[in-house]
Amino acid sequence: MMSDAPGGETLLFLTDEQLRQGIEAMFFAYRGFTADPDRILAGLAYGRAHHRAIHFINRAPGTTVNNLLILLGVTKQSLNRVLRTLVEDGLVQSKVGKSDKRERHLYLTEAGAALERKLSDAQRARMRAAYRAAGPQAVAGFRQVLESMMDTELRRKYQALKESGI
Amino acid sequence: MMSDAPGGETLLFLTDEQLRQGIEAMFFAYRGFTADPDRILAGLAYGRAHHRAIHFINRAPGTTVNNLLILLGVTKQSLNRVLRTLVEDGLVQSKVGKSDKRERHLYLTEAGAALERKLSDAQRARMRAAYRAAGPQAVAGFRQVLESMMDTELRRKYQALKESGI
């Protein structure tokens, strides 16, 4: 089931047991990763989907619906429901495109930006604690493995976002 | 919003921008992480919830329902729906406990084990590719950060599982 001789060296970190531990670590860590924002959202009438939309609108202001749904990996219908409530509640503003009137460009309002800060402060706090505990070298490895784990198409999107942020 | 002087050194890897990149990496990578098993499950009439149950029953054969729902972080009603279909379909066997007859101990049948292998082979393949691309040192860092990101209670559960597997 598992062959272990890639050129003579034994790659201990590639055993099935090591891989399975990584899989479980990923599962449990993701729970922690979402726990703090989830708690905040539970109080308001929002869920994780709203958080994700708010996050990326903040990240790429003026993004179109189409662009956003590719980033989020959901159908436009699914995203639309979320966006509708956010617009109704005055957290997101949707402007008809100037050059192409089919497009809607999305922006956070002041209230939307405030919620975004609240959510990402919570999420960053946990991330910061984890990074601090593990140290810079571990963080570099963490980022490297995560990038390798992405689908090619998403990795491109991710890197474009990364570069836009500095 | 962000103070940066913990003892005089500047911790570049702890800037808000670095943290946000980590958050987005986590989001996109998790999509990749679940993509392959999801594709397999879509063909059958199962979802991610079934995968998780099968994974942990395989990992800890004879585990009780109560133990499993703590591991998965769902309610018994939610888990019960999933388990019922798996038992009906002959993938999971539920045995009344010997010492405590209130408990049900869960095991994969041969068919259940076969599906588990199919799913985890797919998931491990991606993990293996990512590990191989990033290298052993990066993998160590990856694991370290993930562990730090878990809630304390889950980290304990995770480590218990880890030790049980060698």
Place this chain on the structure above:
DNA sequence: CAGTTTAAGTCAGTCTTGTTGACATTCCAA
């Protein structure tokens, strides 16, 4: 032994978030 707690399962109802299908509007190119 009686009463309480625990483990598991069930029924009913709700919510979030995903899906398809149908449709309107707008743009663009043959």
Place this chain on the structure above:
DNA sequence: TTGGAATGTCAACAAGACTGACTTAAACTG
């Protein structure tokens, strides 16, 4: 200019999570 492609909206439905209330059986405890 007309027909197809792209963008977004509305409606209906499904999966999978939740709460709350309840039952059954077994184990524990005073």
